[in-house]
Each structure stands twice: as C-alpha cells, then as structure tokens.
Amino acid sequence: MENTSQQFDSVITECRNLFSNKMKDYGAAWRVMRTSSVTDQIYIKINRIRTLQMSENKMVDEDEETEFVALVNYSIIALIQLYEGFSDVLDCDYDEVMNWYDDYAGKAKMLMEKKNHDYGEAWRSMRVSSITDMIYQKVLRTKQIENNEGQTLVSEGLDANYYDILNYAVFCLIKLKN
Template sequence: MIHTSIIIEKCRKLFLRKLIDYEFSWKVLKYSSIIDQIFIKVSRIKNIQSNKNQLIKEEKIIDTYIDIINYLLIILIKIDIFFSCKSFSHRIVMSIYNRNIEIIKKDFISSLNFRKNQITTVDSILDKIYYLKNNEEKISTKELKNYSIKILIEIFFLLKEIS
C-alpha cells in the first residue's frame, strides 16, 4: 500500500519544483482552465482503467493522480491568495499549500471511519468535475473550494484502493 504521507511528499516536491520552474504562471489561469486540466488527467485515468492499457509508459498512473492533486491545490491556493494577500512569494505559496494539504489529510483520515462501505470511483470524480464545468458561471468561490476539497479526499481514497 502506498502510504498517504508518501504521496503527499511526492506532490509537495513536484509542486515546489514546478513553482521554481514556472514561478506563478498559474496565477493568471482562470479556474475553468485548471478544471480543464484536471478533467484531462481524470479522463486519462479512466481510459487506462477501461482499456487496461497505458499507452504513455513514461507517466505512471500515480503521477497522473499527483498532477490532479496539485491542480486542485492550485485552485485552493488561488482562492486563499485572492482573499488573503495581494503580494506573495514562494514561501507564502508553500505555506498555503502545506496548510491546505494538512486540512485534506486530516479530513481524509477522519472520513476513513465513515466510508468503510462506500466505494469511490473515477466516475464520481468526473461527475464533480462536470458539475464544476457546467456551473462555472454560477458557482461561488466557497462552493469551488468545497468541491475541490471533496475531490481531493476522493482522490486519496482512490489511491488507497489502487495501492
């Protein structure tokens, strides 16, 4: 089993590397653009599961999950930065990243007891992403944040199931 902390550490390291390489390029992206990227990644996972075959061998399915986690965290960071600070640095962004990942981790661990018989699927995540895409004009920032957190928790459940 791949432990949650190992996944989180991989996510954090990748995010920091990308932050150094690309700086704050994600800052100018609309939420809908980030959601589109998440959709592409989740669709990739669904296709791999459906076809039982992975055409792009260099990118493992776990790497795709890590990308999804980081895209969702970018949404949460953008929301936090928009509401809390006008100027920011790598340190501030990583602090927001770490705070959000700890919230997700805590919520995931606390929901383990409640979800014993509930199965999480890639389709349930796609449903949430479709909802976000179809309602992007109407959805509040608070709702976007809540959906992002729910999807993140579901991602960790999927990772728990496949490992």
C-alpha cells in the same frame, strides 16, 4: 484510521515534492489561471485516467499514478486560486506558495479524517475505477457550479468539490501503492 493518516501523509509528501520541484523549475506560472481554467485542467487529467482505465492501448508513456498526483496538485492549486485569487503578476514567493500548499493539504487531511471516520473507510473496499468515476462526477459538478457563477441552491460549493477530488485522488494513490 492511524494507518490511513500515515498513508495520506506519505502520498501528500510525494505530491508536495513534485509540486516543489515544479515551482523551482517554472515558478508560480499557474497563478495567472482563473479557477475555471484549473477545473478544466483537472477535467483533462481525470478524463485521461478514465481513458487509460478503459483502453488497452496508450500512446503516451504515463500511468494512472502520475495523473492522480497531478489531480492532488491541481486540486490544491484550485483551492489557492479560489481563496487567494489569480494574479497577472508572477511575484509569488516560493515559501508563501509552499505555505499555502501545506495549509490546504492540511485542511484536506482534517476533512478526510472526519469523513473517513463517519464512512468507516468504505473507500478501501472500492475499486480505483469507481473512485475515478466519483472524481469525474465531482469535476462535472464543479464545472456546472462555475457555469452557475458559483451559486448553488442546496449543494456544497466549489471548495468542497476540490477537497473531495484531492482526497479521492489520495485514496487512489494509496490503493495503487498497495
């Protein structure tokens, strides 16, 4: 599992660097988005990945890897919005946002390590397309929970789905790099 932990850190560092640079370019403009809007952004990204995987022709010069990085970052944004709330005022401090990023990425890693231990790194034997479908299913579940105003009877809540999406996207990035 040490290898997975190191690979996770490497992927998160790459995603964090992009997030940081976009923060410098755009600031925290995403802070105005409600959680459901972030979920829809995640839906757009995972739907695009599925389309890329199932189609031989693509019209925009982006690849799956770029979209999986976006899934990681949008999942962290969703967690920030879920726990910190959205804001109509863009007065977020860069360091505060990056601390939030690190906090939620760290919680995702802890969850990944626990689940990865219990599941015996089963993801390593899976196809990227299968993990993609699992992410797609998680997004659809998330949208349904949001439509139910966050209420569930027996299922985990929104945060669990965002953490799973984040971790599955990291697994895909690890697989694509190897």
